[in-house]
Amino acid sequence: MADIFHYIFAVDFAYSALRVTTPILFAAIASVVAERSGASNIALEGIMLFAALFGAIGSGLTGSLLWGFLAALGGGLVIALLLAYFGLFLKTDIILAGIALNTLATGGTVFLMFAIIGDKGSTTSLISRSFPRIDIPLIRSIPVLGPIISGQNTLTYLAFITVFLVWALLFKTRLGLRMRAVGENAEAAASVGISIKRTKFTALIISGLLAATGGAFLSMGYMSGFTRNMVSGRGFIALAAAAMGQLSPLPTLLASLVFGFFDALSNILAAMRIPDEFVKIIPYLATVAGLVIFSALQVWRLKGKRAEALKAQGKEEKSGA
Amino acid sequence: MAEDLLRMEGIVKIYSNGVVANNGVDFSVKAGEIHALVGENGAGKTTLMKILFGIEEATSGNLLLNGLRETIKSPIDAIQKGLGMVHQHFMLIESMTVAENIVLGMEPETGLLLNQKKILSDARNIIEKYNFPINPQDRIRDLPTGTRQKVEILKALFRNARILILDEPTSVLTPQETTELFEQLKTLKNLGHTIIFISHKLNEIKEICDRITIMRNAATVGVYEVAKISQQEISSLMVGKDIDLNLNKTPARPGETALRVRDLVVTDINKRRLLESVSFRLRRGEILGIVGVEGNGQRELVESITGLRKPEGGKVELWGKDLTSLSIKGIRRLGLAHIPQDRMSKGAALTSSIKENLISVAYDSPELSRGPLLNLKKIDRWCRDLIRDYQIKASSPEVPVKMLSGGNIQKVVVAREFSGDLGCIIADQPTRGIDVGAASFIHHKLLALRDSGAAILLISADLSEVMELSDSLLVMFGGRLAAYFESLSSVTEEELGLYMLGLKRQSDEEIKRCSA
Numbered sequence: 131m132a133d134i135f136h137y138i139f140a141v142d143f144a145y146s147a148l149r150v151t152t153p154i155l156f157a158a159i160a161s162v163v164a165e166r167s168g169a170s171n172i173a174l175e176g177i178m179l180f181a182a183l184f185g186a187i188g189s190g191l192t193g194s195l196l197w198g199f200l201a202a203l204g205g206g207l208v209i210a211l212l213l214a215y216f217g218l219f220l221k222t223d224i225i226l227a228g229i230a231l232n233t234l235a236t237g238g239t240v241f242l243m244f245a246i247i248g249d250k251g252s253t254t255s256l257i258s259r260s261f262p263r264i265d266i267p268l269i270r271s272i273p274v275l276g277p278i279i280s281g282q283n284t285l286t287y288l289a290f291i292t293v294f295l296v297w298a299l300l301f302k303t304r305l306g307l308r309m310r311a312v313g314e315n316a317e318a319a320a321s322v323g324i325s326i327k328r329t330k331f332t333a334l335i336i337s338g339l340l341a342a343t344g345g346a347f348l349s350m351g352y353m354s355g356f357t358r359n360m361v362s363g364r365g366f367i368a369l370a371a372a373a374m375g376q377l378s379p380l381p382t383l384l385a386s387l388v389f390g391f392f393d394a395l396s397n398i399l400a401a402m403r404i405p406d407e408f409v410k411i412i413p414y415l416a417t418v419a420g421l422v423i424f425s426a427l428q429v430w431r432l433k434g435k436r437a438e439a440l441k442a443q444g445k446e447e448k449s450g451a
Numbered sequence: 452m453a454e455d456l457l458r459m460e461g462i463v464k465i466y467s468n469g470v471v472a473n474n475g476v477d478f479s480v481k482a483g484e485i486h487a488l489v490g491e492n493g494a495g496k497t498t499l500m501k502i503l504f505g506i507e508e509a510t511s512g513n514l515l516l517n518g519l520r521e522t523i524k525s526p527i528d529a530i531q532k533g534l535g536m537v538h539q540h541f542m543l544i545e546s547m548t549v550a551e552n553i554v555l556g557m558e559p560e561t562g563l564l565l566n567q568k569k570i571l572s573d574a575r576n577i578i579e580k581y582n583f584p585i586n587p588q589d590r591i592r593d594l595p596t597g598t599r600q601k602v603e604i605l606k607a608l609f610r611n612a613r614i615l616i617l618d619e620p621t622s623v624l625t626p627q628e629t630t631e632l633f634e635q636l637k638t639l640k641n642l643g644h645t646i647i648f649i650s651h652k653l654n655e656i657k658e659i660c661d662r663i664t665i666m667r668n669a670a671t672v673g674v675y676e677v678a679k680i681s682q683q684e685i686s687s688l689m690v691g692k693d694i695d696l697n698l699n700k701t702p703a704r705p706g707e708t709a710l711r712v713r714d715l716v717v718t719d720i721n722k723r724r725l726l727e728s729v730s731f732r733l734r735r736g737e738i739l740g741i742v743g744v745e746g747n748g749q750r751e752l753v754e755s756i757t758g759l760r761k762p763e764g765g766k767v768e769l770w771g772k773d774l775t776s777l778s779i780k781g782i783r784r785l786g787l788a789h790i791p792q793d794r795m796s797k798g799a800a801l802t803s804s805i806k807e808n809l810i811s812v813a814y815d816s817p818e819l820s821r822g823p824l825l826n827l828k829k830i831d832r833w834c835r836d837l838i839r840d841y842q843i844k845a846s847s848p849e850v851p852v853k854m855l856s857g858g859n860i861q862k863v864v865v866a867r868e869f870s871g872d873l874g875c876i877i878a879d880q881p882t883r884g885i886d887v888g889a890a891s892f893i894h895h896k897l898l899a900l901r902d903s904g905a906a907i908l909l910i911s912a913d914l915s916e917v918m919e920l921s922d923s924l925l926v927m928f929g930g931r932l933a934a935y936f937e938s939l940s941s942v943t944e945e946e947l948g949l950y951m952l953g954l955k956r957q958s959d960e961e962i963k964r965c966s967a
Contacts, residue, residue, distance in 0.1 A: 304558045304565055311544045311555055318542035322556030322606070323527040432720050 151390025156344025157368030167333035168313035172228025175365025176235030181206035181345025186356035190256030202346035210338020252357040297379040392416035456482040462512035472498035474669040490666030491886030535607025550574035550587035597628035626948035703922035706735035709906035716764035740921030748930035786874030801853035841866040858889030926950040935965040
């Protein structure tokens with residue numbers, strides 16, 4: 131057991147936690163954008179899967195990182211567009227549409243992979259490109275912090291920058307103001323000429339591109355190449371992170387880091403001789419536990435406030451009597 | 452004679468389900484006047500205004516603005532053509548500031564970012580121009596109803612509205628706020644704005660409007676100079692027959708105590724106390740009115756009594772039994788009826804039929820059921836009786852409630868609540884937003900029930916209604932009782948307004964009389 135702590139308090143672990151936080155963070159921020167405008171993007175998982183597959187195949191076939199990334203964005207965008215089309219134009223329940231697209235992505239990616247390269251398991255037969263790691267000159271030499279922060283994947287940095295960008299989008303731009311208006315009171319927004327459909331559509335596209343970048347990281351950074359079902363629930367974990375972050379960018383980042391920590395933990399434990407079946411459930415267990423603790427805290431806070439109010443009331447009455 | 456600023460001619464609107472909502476309506480407004488539009492619910496006012504504002508498309512008919520033929524395709528189009536609408540339910544984003552709400556949809560930008568300074572100064576300018584006492588940086592959720600309404604008016608003015616449509620603007624206001632609104636409307640009129648004023652309150656129309664258009668059965672009955680027509684005449688024209696606005700109320704003969712509320716406390720999640728030790732008693736054979744500005748604890752009080760909410764402290768007793776530990780069904784079995792404030796979301800199941808709504812609280816009574824099965828024959832007869840007795844206008848008991856007009860939906864709710872063994876009735880805004888005819892019907896029913904020994908708690912934002920019906924009166928402010936009037940003979944609306952706004956408060960001894 132002491133071994134585990136030895137691992138956790140190592141620089142490597144923190145480095146790896148940031149790394150595995152990346153896809154969750156992209157997807158969680160994607161959920162924030164969609165949810166704020168009142169359109170739930172449950173299809174994060176499917177978007178990431180398609181993006182990961184297209185990124186691996188795209189870069190493998192063209193030999194270009196850029197084309198691979200564009201293919202990944204395109205793959206994710208298709209799913210986001212389908213979601214928007216079903217949810218906004220055909221008025222399907224957007225949650226059901228999202229579930230359907232996730233289901234489609236699970237089988238669809240395997241089918242496409244087999245159709246294109248004749249393999250049902252992974253794209254290892256293709257040599258696909260990955261995003262480079264970046265060593266940051268000055269930061270690199272800071273003790274402890276340096277090796278954690280420096281040398282991460284390009285997309286990891288992008289993910290953290292995205293948190294700030296999305297914050298600015300939501301609270302500093304016209305589009306953000308309108309998205310929040312539509313999300314809070316669509317009828318009121320429509321009454322002053324804001325198109326609900328267009329606003330939600332834009333939000334879903336942005337959300338889709340963000341999630342797709344998270345998917346691209348999985349097959350073009352975290353790993354080199356696509357393996358079936360490689361997103362393995364991160365899209366759903368991200369939904370939990372966004373909910374715990376109460377749809378605000380910074381708290382969502384913190385929640386994503388918590389889930390990243392447990393993801394990294396499961397990676398370490400897998401390297402030790404702990405049964406695989408147990409190790410694999412850790413991130414999901416953490417999600418369930420996280421949500422339970424989060425709700426319990428809220429209920430508890432509520433009760434505290436009530437009790438306080440009652441106490442204050444009682445005191446007042448006593449002093450009045 | 453001044454040229455008509457707006458003219459709607461021969462407007463016909465037939466909905467896809469075959470309902471004829473407007474059948475050749477003529478409506479015209481002169482520049483710079485305040486023009487009242489009245490009619491029973493279902494008379495077609497709402498549809499007419501929806502057509503004017505581009506929300507609905509007319510089946511046929513002409514619209515002239517400044518003498519020119521126009522079509523208004525959408526609300527945005529309407530706004531661009533100088534129309535502004537203040538909806539009954541405010542179209543505001545509660546988490547945002549006044550300034551953000553005012554500029555929403557036409558926000559100034561510098562480059563990619565919002566120009567926060569200009570948003571604020573734009574809002575300041577319009578607020579100062581019309582001299583509204585509002586801070587543009589306040590968040591809507593922190594503002595009282597009257598102020599929110601002003602923000603709505605400012606929103607329209609910011610968009611250069613020349614014609615303002617106000618849909619029952621006073622139904623949510625205190626007398627003081629109403630007075631303030633009327634002052635502002637007169638100012639707007641003097642500045643050359645034209646106002647269309649939709650209301651059910653004839654005294655207000657008499658006070659502020661220049662002309663009145665009366666609608667009935669999807670058509671215009673006539674246009675009159677307000678100064679030359681009496682309230683009685685207006686109501687007869689609306690209903691098409693003389694209605695007895697006089698209730699002929701006899702003095703109450705209060706009996707034993709039915710409902711007793713003791714030290715009721717309700718708090719919200721932010722530890723705000725919504726109700727603070729509210730105590731009173733309600734006797735058989737009396738109507739106890741409760742007035743107050745919305746959001747001063749009336750809703751929490753009603754929810755606590757009817758079992759929709761568990762109070763944090765205190766007791767509610769009906770016939771000496773504590774209700775706070777009982778289920779809603781248990782409470783109803785003790786003879787408590789509840790007319791909820793919002794008939795659309797709480798009072799009725801809109802997609803269900805009239806019949807299903809009527810039996811929803813009595814379906815398992817021995818008269819309507821046989822063991823686990825419903826006695827359909829009896830139910831049918833019972834429903835037809837109620838529909839007849841309560842004059843619900845519908846082709847059959849199977850019609851979904853949402854097809855009915857507001858007044859008829861409310862009659863369904865009232866019929867359901869008043870059938871059965873009644874001891875105590877909680878009537879929360881029983882006539883809000885319904886026409887004079889239906890309201891008068893419900894008023895007479897309430898009085899008849901009182902005279903047969905029911906205990907009635909009447910909560911209403913309509914002061915004239917409360918003052919006409921109630922035998923005694925409570926005023927609520929800030930979650931507490933602010934005043935108790937044992938009889939209403941010497942109380943004026945203005946005085947009540949002072950208590951409702953918290954400017955005046957009776958001594959604790961005076962208030963305690965209501966639980967003696």
